[in-house]
Amino acid sequence: MTSTALLARCRPHPLPLLAGLALTALPLLPSMAQSTGSQEILLEEIIVTAQKRLENLQTVPASVSVLSGAQMAKSSPGGLADYAAYLPGFSVTSAGTPGQVTIALRGISAVGQAATVGTYIDDTPLGSSSNYARATSFALDLFPYDIQQVEVLRGPQGTLYGASTMGGLLKYVTRQPDLNKTEVRFGAEMSGTDKAGGANWGVRGQVNIPLVEDRLAIQASAFRQENAGYIDNPMTGARNTNPVDQEGARIAALWRPAETVTVRLSALFQKVDALNNSVAAYDPVTDRPLGGRLDSRYRMDQSFDKDLSFYSGTLDWDLDWANLTSATSYSKAETVQGQDASLVYGDxxxxxxxxxVAPGLAPFELGLDLEKWTQEVRLTSPSGQGFEWMLGGFYTWEDSVQAQLLNATDINGNPVPGLDPMAIVSIPSRYEEVAVFGNATVALTDRFDVTAGLRWARNEQDYQQITDGALVGGAAEMVGASSENVLTFMVSPRLRVNDDLTLYTRVASSYRPGGPNVALPGLPPSVDADTLISYEGGVKSTLLDGRLLANAAVFLIDWKDIQIAASNGGIGYLENGGKARSAGLEFETVLLPGDGWRLGFNGAYTDAFFKGDVPSVGALDNDRLPLIPKFSFSVTADQEIALAGDWTGNFGGGYRWSGSTYNAAPNAPEAVSTKSYGVLDLHAGVSDGTVSVRAFVRNAMNSRATTSASMLTSAVGVQQQIDRTVLQPRTIGLSLDVTY
Structure with missing residues (x-):
């Protein structure tokens, strides 16, 4: 096999061939309840499902943030990257389009190929648990329209939520049908982005119909959003090269055949279609734009397309002595990413x-197909008892195929005889897991209780490695397999000092599954799971007679046997390499000072670093982990005022700031830093309960920041250029929604 590997630039960090790697103005927390007359303005109670029970956010012994769909709508975000910075400790690194995102919580960054943060839609997980479906680079980026709220659970969630939740969990809670109310809502918006070649526009609609009062209802929704491009390409003369289209639909049914039984069914579809990434080219020596600050430099388009289909069914049956829940899901995701790899392989x-043959063009295509089944059954005791418990079982099966194709053409696009294709790689894999879990809460006094839980899981994996082409040494086929057992735990004492103050500590573990390794001489046949243990202490308080919410947590995480995407002689593989530690604090506050005002201040400090040298990725002892800012914070302010008749008005904004990051270990040859940046978002609107009109401005100060970077290095080791993901320029828009 050749010593020169295929190197994909699957941003934010390039990765080698094989090993399942490609060639390569939002307020946070509770909403405000404002009443008329002399009644007080108080913070509303927020109900979450973090522990798979309905609980008050302020009494859950874990660090959880909630962002409602109504809050998100104020600034009309297009995806995670537009609102993640308002959630403390939540890092989202975008490669330039919705759906090409890497997420991290509490400094547990994606230094391997499997995800470190889990994703759920309602009661069921989505995304791969294996190393070969590229879950870390293509996290679920659900369009916000159909979301009731987003819950972010910080810290390991391995006991209740299983594999690949080492940093925490991102949970999308969708809107549910109403059994008694017929409702139709529809909306449209138009916006313009500075330097863009046209207008952005979107339409959306939803209908809720009770078919049998109190027993059966259906809800259907659909949306389409088109965003104009603002990146030019002087190399080809093309302008506005990065338009993005998003569309989707969802249909849900809620059936209550008896007072004690509820059945929820849902089918969700979403598609992202992007012609190019929002990426600008920078000089690798001076780190200054090679052209304009919004100019890319590629001879071919770098497209991204993703189709997601997700089906779920959940049964809840109140047995009086316990609640029985059965949650089933099936999902299919098809992803195609195109890259211009000419600067890497053309020479x-x-x-x-x-x-x-002179240097030419090297178009590269990465295709990912993932099918996943999940089934969970659990029994949950009634809440509010001196002894509460939960027992459950979980099963998942997933089948994925990763396909890589690298072509060789001359400068006019004609295939090079004898060399095209340079590489064909197919990596089919299967992942199967079974788990049992349980927890219990014992009330030792009326104010003090202790929760403890365990989860045992076993996974089995099969893997094939099918290659052909001059760059990979001709035709070859190899197979691999692995199996492992993993045990995770959680212990959490909680003291409710009074109704407004809760103190807790939490010790928890989690893991990321290992799996078969690339079949090459001298490499172990599989990699082990990496694991971590987290130590956390927190306070949750509601002060000033319900006008101030103040939550904070400190944490220390020890991470070992980290799964590293390494390479040797240009050939990519996986290894368990080294240790890391992440320590820090996060806080979130909401203050209602009166007169319709709501103020928020949230932030996080995260010190995440390698413990010891990791030569395979160029990391030295105490090097920062990639993609993690040390400091981040946000400030929000909103005011609601009464207008004539039933009309109310609101206006406000938010400022989000993120510290500097690295795309790799700072001492690695490919390391590039991204400077800290701040973004101001503004919004204003009026509503009478039926008609709502909103104006919004994202990036009001037109910050020229870049949010992530990757170093583009040729196959012979020459650094060609830095690709920087560009923050969307100032976008001003108007949105109209009607509900009746």
Missing amino acids: LFPMFTGGA
Whole structure:
């Protein structure tokens, strides 16, 4: 096999061939309840399902943030990258389009290929648990329209939520049908982005119909959003090269055949279609734009397309002595990512042809197909008892295929005889897991209780590695397999000092599954799971007679046997490499000072670093983990005022700030830093309960920041350029919604 590997630039960090790797103005927390007359303005109670029970956010012994769909709508975000910075400790790194995102919580960054943060839609998980479906680079980026609220659970969630939740969990809670109310809502918006080649526009609608009062209802929704491009390409003369189209639909049914039984069914579809990424080219030496600050430099389009289909069914049956829940899901995700790899492989053409062929073009395509089934059954005791418990079982099966194709053409796009295709790689894999879990809460006094839980899981994996082409040494086929047992735990004492103050500590573990390794001489046949233990202490308080919410937590996480995407002689593989530690604090506050005002201040400090040298990724002892800012914070302010008749008005904004980050270990040859940046978002609107009109401005100060970076290095080791993901320029829009 050749010593020159295929290197994909699957941003934010390039990764080698094989090992399942590609070639390569929002207020946070509770909403405000404002009444008329002399009644007080108080913070509303927020109900979450963090522990798979309905609980008050302020009494859950864990660090949880909630962002409602109504709050998100104020600034009309297009995805996670637009609102994640308002959630403390939540890092989202975008490669330039919705759906190409990497997420991290509490400094547990994606230094391997499997995810470190889990994703749920309602009661069921979505996304791969294995190393070969690229889950870390293509996290679920659900369009916000159909979301009731987003729950972010910080810290390991392995006991209740299973594999790949080491940093925490991102949970989308969708809108549910109403059994008694017929409702139709529809909306449209128009916006303009500075330097863009046209207008952005979107339409959306939803209908809720009770078919049998109190027993059966259905809800259907659909949306379409088109955003104009603002990146130019002087190399080809093309302008506005990065338009993005998003569309989706969802249908849900809620059936209550008896007072004690509820059945929820849902089918969700979402599609992202992007012509190019929002990426600008920078000089690798001076780190200044090679052209304009919104100019890319590629000869071919770098497209991204993703189709997601997700089906789920949940049964809840109140047995009086316990509640029985059965949650089933099936999902299918198809992803196609196109890359112009000419700067990486084009210079190899003379080497492979003895100088007969000049450097040319190297189009690369990555295809990912993932099918996943999940089934969970659990029994949950009634809440509010001196002894509460939960017992459950979980099963998942997933089948994924990763396909990589690297072509070789001359500068006019004609195939190079004898060299095209340079590489064909197919990596089919299967992941199967079974788990049992349980927890119990014992009230030792009326104010003090202790919760403890365990989860045992076993996974089995199969893997094939099918390759062909000059760059990978010709045709070859290899297989691999692995199996492992993993035990995770959680212990959490809680003291409710009074109705407004809760103190807690939490010790918890989690893991990321290992799996078969690339079949090459000298490499272990599989990699082990990496694991961590987290130590956390927190306070949750509601002060000033219900006008101030103040929550804070400190944490220390020890991470070992980290799964590293490494390479040797250009050939990519996986290894368990080294240890890391993440320590820090996070806080979130909401203050209602009166007169319709709501103020918020949230932030996080995260010190995440390698413990010891990790030569395979160029990391030295105490090097920062990639993609994690040390400091981040947000400030929000909103005011609601009464207008004539039933009309109310609101206006406000938010400022989000993120510290500097690295795309890799700071001492690695490919390391590039991204400077800290701040973004101001503004919004204003009026509503009478039926008609709502909103104006919004994202990036009001038109910050020229870049949010992530990757170093583009040729196959012979020459650094060609830095690709920087560009923050969307100032976007001003108007949105109209009607509900009746």
